[in-house]
Amino acid sequence: MNVKTLCLSILYEGEATGYDIRQLCVEGECAYFIEASFGSIYPALAKLEDEGLVTSRTEQQSGKPAKKVYSITEAGRAAFADELAGPLGEDVFRSPFLLFARFAHILPRDLVEARANEFLEKNIASHRKLEEAFAERSSNAADTWVINYGRAVMEVAERHMRSHMHELITLARAEPKKDAAE
Structure with a gap:
């Protein structure tokens, strides 16, 4: 497309x-x-x-x-x-957050935690928008099917983040200890 x-x-x-x-x-x-x-x-x-x-x-x-x-x-x-x-192309999924997560191990833990929480909140907001779209367009069966697909994807992503965010945060590097002389 x-x-x-x-x-x-x-x-x-x-x-x-x-x-x-x-x-x-x-x-x-x-x-x-x-x-x-x-x-x-x-x-x-x-x-x-x-x-x-x-x-x-x-x-x-x-x-x-x-x-x-x-x-x-x-x-x-x-x-x-x-x-x-005609034939459909491949679905494309791009996520700046997944690039961030891929390299969480080189970033400070507090930054990874903050970004993970931001991502979760954005996901929740997007899910909420789909819920609103569902309420507005539920009279069209095709729209309902597409919106329900999106809702299912958002629900899985949200559930995964809630269940596994701690693992991502744990991957991040701990902040270096400050030297007592400083």
């Missing part, structure tokens, strides 16, 4: 600006699918428009610059369905 396909998926549900698409990719429902920056969204939208898969119109705004609103075409809907019907 690429950014063009992600843009088509969002436009399949309704009109959006590039900014709207970015928001959905950062903190909205699409944040769990693939990473998309402004630097990749706008070129993807331009290419989709060149290919006749989306159209755009400019809307004037009071006291602000005009905004470009994109809509999917019938050809875009068909291309999106064709893309989904």
